Amino acid sequence: MNVRTTCPLNGKSMLNTHFGNGNIFIEITKSTHGHGGHGWEFGTCLWSPTIDRGGRKRYDLMKIPQRGDMIIHFYQHLWNDNVFETRITGTSIVKNRFVETNDQPPNLDIEERFEKYFRIDLHNYEEITNPLSIASLVNSYGAEIRNEIISRRPKYYPFNTYGNSIRTVQGLYLAQCTSNLYLILKDAITLNETQSFDSSP
Numbered sequence: 621m622n623v624r625t626t627c628p629l630n631g632k633s634m635l636n637t638h639f640g641n642g643n644i645f646i647e648i649t650k651s652t653h654g655h656g657g658h659g660w661e662f663g664t665c666l667w668s669p670t671i672d673r674g675g676r677k678r679y680d681l682m683k684i685p686q687r688g689d690m691i692i693h694f695y696q697h698l699w700n701d702n703v704f705e706t707r708i709t710g711t712s713i714v715k716n717r718f719v720e721t722n723d724q725p726p727n728l729d730i731e732e733r734f735e736k737y738f739r740i741d742l743h744n745y746e747e748i749t750n751p752l753s754i755a756s757l758v759n760s761y762g763a764e765i766r767n768e769i770i771s772r773r774p775k776y777y778p779f780n781t782y783g784n785s786i787r788t789v790q791g792l793y794l795a796q797c798t799s800n801l802y803l804i805l806k807d808a809i810t811l812n813e814t815q816s817f818d819s820s821p
Contacts, residue, residue, distance in 0.1 A: 642714075643689045645681075645692070646796075646797050647691055648706070648794075657726035660727075664741070666691065666739070668682055668737065679793065681776050687715065690714075691711065692708065694754065695709045699751075705755060708748060709747065710748050711745070711748075712744055715741040722735070748813070757804075758785060758787070761808055766785070774798050776794075777796065
């Protein structure tokens with residue numbers, strides 16, 4: 621498999637400067653319940669139960685991110701253009717490693733609550749000016765991403781094969797970003813930002 625070279629972003633974007641300075645992870649979440657509510661807002665922390673309803677340790681990847689690692693955020697939301705979809709919205713940096721806590725995110729319904737949670741505090745959230753839709757990413761780079769899935773079978777990858785295409789892994793909250801996927805995302809975001817700038821009046 622060919623490893624990509626990157627198309628550089630302008631300025632001092634975190635996507636442009638972080639590569640090689642730590643691991644990269646992807647949060648896959650949605651705007652439902654406001655990411656947990658006050659004190660748990662999107663871009664300020666990662667959080668998950670310590671185990672799922674069946675007692676499985678499916679969230680143990682939360683134990684891996686270290687201080688200084690990057691998080692890329694995939695966010696499902698009803699956007700201002702009235703499209704409900706997942707888009708890549710920004711990046712942040714891990715402030716501290718995970719903690720286990722009994723504190724409850726305040727916006728959860730009773731049936732959504734668990735006894736304990738993993739929480740990772742973040743800082744330096746940097747918004748992407750023109751969030752890139754996952755649908756556009758798949759349309760332009762799906763074959764390349766699918767090739768990595770098939771040839772390398774990376775663990776905790778955010779995508780899996782879906783027929784002749786790909787989709788985000790259902791039910792996965794935190795994923796690991798390979799170096800190759802990072803360069804794909806960086807190129808796709810750069811191109812999307814450039815096209816948005818060029819089409820501005």
